[in-house]
Amino acid sequence: MSKNLQKVQDMLDGNYKNKIQSGYEKVDKHREVGEKWVDSDGVPWEQREGYKLKGRLATSNDVHDSWEKKCTSCEKLILKPWDKDTFKGDGRCYHCQLNYELDLKFDAPIRWFAYRRLKDLINMEAIEKDMIQWIDEMTEQRKKNPFDEKVANALANGEVEMTIKKNMQ
Numbered sequence: 001m002s003k004n005l006q007k008v009q010d011m012l013d014g015n016y017k018n019k020i021q022s023g024y025e026k027v028d029k030h031r032e033v034g035e036k037w038v039d040s041d042g043v044p045w046e047q048r049e050g051y052k053l054k055g056r057l058a059t060s061n062d063v064h065d066s067w068e069k070k071c072t073s074c075e076k077l078i079l080k081p082w083d084k085d086t087f088k089g090d091g092r093c094y095h096c097q098l099n100y101e102l103d104l105k106f107d108a109p110i111r112w113f114a115y116r117r118l119k120d121l122i123n124m125e126a127i128e129k130d131m132i133q134w135i136d137e138m139t140e141q142r143k144k145n146p147f148d149e150k151v152a153n154a155l156a157n158g159e160v161e162m163t164i165k166k167n168m169q
């Protein structure tokens with residue numbers, strides 16, 4: 001990539017000024033495609049074909065906003081926030097996603113249901129967050145009320161005993 005193009009890319013990334021101010025991460029340092037590194041600010045980077053990904057993007061499979069995102073249905077560039085929103089999940093612009101979901105809804109209600117379910121399951125980040133919150137809440141609960149734990153242990157032990165008895169019969 002030429003230096004000028006790299007500068008344009010850096011400006012699009014919003015980190016050009018940063019580099020001038022602080023001077024880490026030499027602009028022309030050669031990186032292999034797919035190479036990942038962390039700069040002196042602790043920000044992860046990843047070298048892609050012709051550009052660099054910064055921060056959270058560097059660790060995900062998302063493509064760069066301004067370079068590669070095109071609706072898979074109408075091939076429109078994904079630039080608007082509402083298009084980005086639907087594109088993230090399904091690779092379609094908002095308009096195509098809306099049409100797609102409407103088609104599913106009217107043509108095949110069961111497929112529609114399965115599709116929504118699948119989308120929920122794919123959204124692992126949200127699920128993980130819920131899990132962490134749930135565990136935190138349980139931990140807090142136990143701190144506040146250790147008696148719960150005694151009951152839980154007693155129940156667990158009782159269950160073990162019952163299982164052993166059952167197996168011996």
Ligand SMILES: [Zn+2]
Pocket residue numbers: 071072073074075076092093094095096097
């Ligand atoms: Zn589209």
